[in-house]
Amino acid sequence: MSFYTSLNGLKNAQTDLGVIAHNIANAETNGFKKGNTQFADIVVNSASSNPRLAQGLGARVEAITQNFSLGPIEQTGSALDIAISGDGFFAMRAPDGSTLYTRNGAFDTDGAGFINDGSDNRLQVFPTDATGTVTSMTPIDAQIPPFNGAGAEYAGVSVTDNGLVVATYADGSQTNIGTVALARFVSPTGLKQVGSSNWESTGISGAATFGLPNQGAYGSLMSGALERSNVDIAEELVGLITAQRNFQANAKAIDTATQISQAIMNLRT
Known part of the structure; x- marks a missing residue:
């Protein structure tokens, strides 16, 4: 389960990177309005389940919103x-x-x-x-x-x-x-x-x-x-670093889940 949770995280980080790249590419486009990626968590729950034992399954892209603030x-x-x-x-x-x-x-x-x-x-x-x-x-x-x-x-x-x-x-x-x-x-x-x-x-x-x-x-x-475009390059570069770190962290989590699965399969009775 952790493998697929982290895989969702990788896809979300990739989407975030794509939106930021699009913003940066249009930093000199007249009238362009930057986009922002919004995420939402995924929780497995039901009416009869104990809310203290609800388990999360990662995140999903909820929306890519446009920012219509005035540009320079x-x-x-x-x-x-x-x-x-x-x-x-x-x-x-x-x-x-x-x-x-x-x-x-x-x-x-x-x-x-x-x-x-x-x-x-x-x-x-x-x-x-x-x-x-x-x-x-x-x-x-x-x-x-x-x-x-x-x-x-x-x-x-x-x-x-x-x-x-x-x-x-x-x-x-x-x-x-x-x-x-x-x-x-x-x-x-x-x-x-x-x-x-x-x-x-x-x-x-x-x-x-x-x-x-x-x-x-x-x-x-x-x-x-x-x-001009309302893209702030400094803000986008900070977001780029954050998205890159999220991608790396999820990739590391997948690697760890793979190692654990391998260790379990190598157990000898």
Whole structure:
């Protein structure tokens, strides 16, 4: 029994090492949120057994949770680099029509003027009128027209802390493109990771609730800045050492159990 208990411990330590390695590998990934491995003990017990004689059978992985604490903010100077100072997520429409959520605000424009993340996922905004007032709470794709109504060519773009995307044209005029749509979740730790610092909603996370920047806990926006990974290398290295020691200890316990079993088999009557 001790052999299998320690074997479970080896597998758990291996899982912990994998999660820590993934965190370290993404220490420079914008918008990445680190994971933490949580374990639970396994106890053999029944209604008729003596609780003072209950025997443990080791541990199991209970969950790998995501830590959504705010990462460091880095100034970049690019107008379409946007960081969220709050709990909100950018909403992105994927090519297949599904909605993804991200904290990575490194955006750019494609040939058609759509603001995207470089993977053809388009930033979602709320439609606004000429005064900057939101006219609908249904998100749409953010698209910058290459020319304004007077035929002037697109010259640049800016994003206010309220999320208003404003395009400037060669004749000095400005056009409101929309207000950045932010999403929140009842349980963000229930979001499903899909790679590239993107998440999908699940039944655990609940459906997304959309809101405006500077509204409640959605957070304000910082143009010209990016949120870096919230991985702390020093903390991960300490966890790496701990996981390695756990692995070694369980391996030693297996070796000891093997030696005891060998000794029993070598007994002579």
